[in-house]
Amino acid sequence: MNDEKMREAARLLKRSRHAVALTGAGISVESGIPAFRGAQGLWDRYDPSEYAHISSFMRNPGKVWGMLRELYRIMEQAQPNPAHHALARLEELGILKSLVTQNVDGLHQRAGSKRVIEFHGNGGTLICLSCGMEYPARDIRMDDLPPACPRCGGVLKPQVVFFGEPIPPRALEEAFEEADQCDVMLVVGTSAQVYPAADLPRRVAWSGGRIIEINLEETHLTQDMTHIFLQGSASEILPRLVELVEKS
Numbered sequence: 001m002n003d004e005k006m007r008e009a010a011r012l013l014k015r016s017r018h019a020v021a022l023t024g025a026g027i028s029v030e031s032g033i034p035a036f037r038g039a040q041g042l043w044d045r046y047d048p049s050e051y052a053h054i055s056s057f058m059r060n061p062g063k064v065w066g067m068l069r070e071l072y073r074i075m076e077q078a079q080p081n082p083a084h085h086a087l088a089r090l091e092e093l094g095i096l097k098s099l100v101t102q103n104v105d106g107l108h109q110r111a112g113s114k115r116v117i118e119f120h121g122n123g124g125t126l127i128c129l130s131c132g133m134e135y136p137a138r139d140i141r142m143d144d145l146p147p148a149c150p151r152c153g154g155v156l157k158p159q160v161v162f163f164g165e166p167i168p169p170r171a172l173e174e175a176f177e178e179a180d181q182c183d184v185m186l187v188v189g190t191s192a193q194v195y196p197a198a199d200l201p202r203r204v205a206w207s208g209g210r211i212i213e214i215n216l217e218e219t220h221l222t223q224d225m226t227h228i229f230l231q232g233s234a235s236e237i238l239p240r241l242v243e244l245v246e247k248s
């Protein structure tokens with residue numbers, strides 16, 4: 001049903017000068033990691049005002065770690081899915097110049113993507129809020145919550161952006177530079193409700209670039225600025241799209 005649109009998207013990508021991808025939680029759903037919004041989303045079970053804001057973490061890190069530990073256990077098991085691999089292949093083909101992700105699961109890098117800008121940080125590292133030491137998350141036991149810094153006993157926090165925290169400055173700068181150069185943006189598995197990440201496709205569209213959106217359902221971008229909307233699961237659509245690019 002998407003056939004003609006798929007071919008058009010493949011043509012656009014093939015002819016692009018500087019294609020960039022923006023990914024969100026939806027791309028990792030088929031790796032077993034729940035998205036935030038929508039049915040079975042994380043925010044259905046955990047109220048974001050109690051779990052997602054940095055002030056909630058500071059007030060009650062043990063409570064927020066209850067949710068984080070659950071996510072870490074899921075992330076430990078997760079493997080990249082065909083959508084992650086397809087984006088890595090598109091970069092290998094020289095078409096995708098960079099990938100901006102809002103995800104903190106590291107699955108793009110594990111699939112082979114090289115130029116990854118992690119807009120909301122990376123859950124693979126924990127930082128001590130007292131002494132600033134950093135630890136790989138896999139080295140830290142999460143039996144007692146919140147996990148304590150092995151050196152000073154301070155509270156450990158994932159190196160991810162909570163609401164109320166700034167975007168890491170380098171990622172912010174690089175992502176906007178990429179958007180400024182981008183003529184085709186592949187927007188995959190994001191509700192585009194969180195800013196400033198959602199400004200990236202806006203910026204591309206306003207400067208005349210084309211947006212190809214892949215999502216199970218329409219978002220507020222779809223009617224406003226998306227050029228080609230490919231409805232369906234990223235792990236089915238992206239490999240087909242990349243195959244068409246390779247054939248064309």
Ligand code: OAD
Nearest residue numbers: 024025026029035036037102189190191192215216233234
């Ligand atoms: P959301 O949970 O808001 O949106 C996930 C999107 O993926 C939805 O639009 C779904 O329809 C779509 N989706 C789900 N499964 C899919 C699939 N298999 N294939 C394609 N699309 C699918 O996630 P994000 O937009 O990433 O921020 O959320 C943005 C930010 O909100 C997150 O980075 C996080 C959260 O609060 C912070 O923690 C700062």
